[in-house]
Amino acid sequence: xxxxxxxxxxxxxxxxxxxxxxxxxxxxxxxxxxxxxxxxxxxxxxxxxxxxxxxxxxxxxxxxxxxxxxxxxxxxxxxxxxxxxxxxxxxxxxxxxxxxxxxxxxxxxxxxxxxxxxxxxxx
Numbered sequence: 623x624x625x626x627x628x629x630x631x632x633x634x635x636x637x638x639x640x641x642x643x644x645x646x647x648x649x650x651x652x653x654x655x656x657x658x659x660x661x662x663x664x665x666x667x668x669x670x671x672x673x674x675x676x677x678x679x680x681x682x683x684x685x686x687x688x689x690x691x692x693x694x695x696x697x698x699x700x701x702x703x704x705x706x707x708x709x710x711x712x713x714x715x716x717x718x719x720x721x722x723x724x725x726x727x728x729x730x731x732x733x734x735x736x737x738x739x740x741x742x743x744x745x
């Protein structure tokens with residue numbers, strides 16, 4: 623079983639930037655796509671972005687397009703989410719996950735999840 627560990631969350635003012643990172647604990651990534659999701663209090667877990675194993679294709683939710691960028695470095699065994707122009711509505715716990723099958727925007731299609739990292743954007 624793969625354990626994923628997120629880092630990089632925190633408190634930032636609106637318009638600011640944060641960079642989240644995700645790495646597996648104790649082993650390398652399997653050869654699959656990775657994704658980021660977020661969950662605000664009282665809301666469902668929403669898709670943010672995904673990236674294929676090669677990094678050649680990326681996908682992102684409409685709400686973050688042009689502001690968030692997903693990337694991966696398989697040599698360093700990390701997946702990152704660069705978040706720019708943050709808004710208060712981006713406040714949530716952010717999770718990285720290892721894709722298993724199917725579409726990238728559905729949480730049930732992911733096999734392993736991290737514990738999450740809190741991102742809070744103040745107005």
